[in-house]
Amino acid sequence: MRIALGRTKMPICGFNQEMVQGLAGFHNGLVEHGVIARSEKKDQAFDKTIEKELSDMSRFLKETYRIEDSEMRELTEALARYACVFYKLVQREGVDKYKQIIQFLNKFYFEMDNKYYSELEGKPDDMKKLALYLNEIKI
Amino acid sequence: MPLCGFSPKMLEGLRVFQEGLVEHGLFQRSKETNQTVQERLEEELSDMGRFSVETHRIENPELRALTESLSKFAQSFYKLARKKGIDNYKQTAKEVNNFFIEMDAKFYGELQGKPEDMKKLAEHLNAYSIGAH
Numbered sequence: 001m002r003i004a005l006g007r008t009k010m011p012i013c014g015f016n017q018e019m020v021q022g023l024a025g026f027h028n029g030l031v032e033h034g035v036i037a038r039s040e041k042k043d044q045a046f047d048k049t050i051e052k053e054l055s056d057m058s059r060f061l062k063e064t065y066r067i068e069d070s071e072m073r074e075l076t077e078a079l080a081r082y083a084c085v086f087y088k089l090v091q092r093e094g095v096d097k098y099k100q101i102i103q104f105l106n107k108f109y110f111e112m113d114n115k116y117y118s119e120l121e122g123k124p125d126d127m128k129k130l131a132l133y134l135n136e137i138k139i
Numbered sequence: 140m141p142l143c144g145f146s147p148k149m150l151e152g153l154r155v156f157q158e159g160l161v162e163h164g165l166f167q168r169s170k171e172t173n174q175t176v177q178e179r180l181e182e183e184l185s186d187m188g189r190f191s192v193e194t195h196r197i198e199n200p201e202l203r204a205l206t207e208s209l210s211k212f213a214q215s216f217y218k219l220a221r222k223k224g225i226d227n228y229k230q231t232a233k234e235v236n237n238f239f240i241e242m243d244a245k246f247y248g249e250l251q252g253k254p255e256d257m258k259k260l261a262e263h264l265n266a267y268s269i270g271a272h
Contacts, residue, residue: 015159015163016159016163018155018163019160019163021152021155022151022152022153022154022155022156023209024152025151025155026148026149026153026156027152028148028152029145029146029149032146033146033148033149034146038144056257059256059257060257060260060261062257063258063261064261065261066258066261066262066265067261067265068265069265071215071216071218071222072219072238074211074215075212075215075216075219075235076238076264077211078208078211078212078215079153079208079239081204081207081208082205082208085204085205085208086205089201089205092201105205109209112206127186127189127192127193128193130190130193131190131193131194131195134197134202134206135196135197135198139199139201139202
């Protein structure tokens with residue numbers, strides 16, 4: 001699936017096609033490198049690899065308060081939390097469906113962008129309405 | 140790395156995402172809205188702050204957490220880019236990636252499986268301050 005983003009802004013930053021593809025590359029790597037390749041290397045099931053990754057990231061997140069640079073701490077924590085949740089989503093839906101999950105997330109971010117800038121921006125309760133709208137996009 | 144082990148594809152994706160935050164979120168949008176880049180940056184941070192107050196309304200827990208984490212990452216990168224100088228954004232994105240590469244190398248090359256591995260990793264990252272490498 002290819003998503004053509006005509007607009008280049010969104011409440012979480014300002015998205016465009018390249019950024020969505022960049023995120024897709026990150027998502028692909030999380031599964032292909034972090035789960036599939038590692039499982040093959042260790043000769044263990046995908047679920048076990050994901051559980052180990054989730055455990056490692058959870059342990060790490062308990063220690064990141066020690067990172068003194070506030071922006072780097074926040075970036076590291078945000079990325080670790082993002083990876084954790086993505087892995088939980090992949091685990092729940094099935095590793096074999098990871099490409100569909102990535103496509104869904106591309107669509108989800110696109111819809112967020114489109115709804116906000118084509119309809120809600122500048123209106124009363126714009127962000128509340130946006131969050132509620134996202135419940136209509138089902139995985 | 141404790142995030143999963145970084146691959147070149149992941150790092151390239153992160154680089155593109157970070158640079159896009161500035162090129163599209165700030166440079167291009169400031170032209171569209173006839174604002175300075177600095178004004179655009181402050182408005183983006185304000186919008187993300189307002190959005191973060193409402194994300195509790197997203198019912199799917201995974202989608203809520205993904206949205207919140209991604210928004211937080213973008214906010215943090217904007218703050219870092221502001222501190223380092225917006226015009227230096229490509230170098231800043233490179234240094235953020237190098238920080239993650241160092242995290243990966245330290246964990247898998249030395250600490251994994253040892254006592255207090257994560258504590259030592261977090262403390263090691265203080266010695267690896269961004270901009271010094």
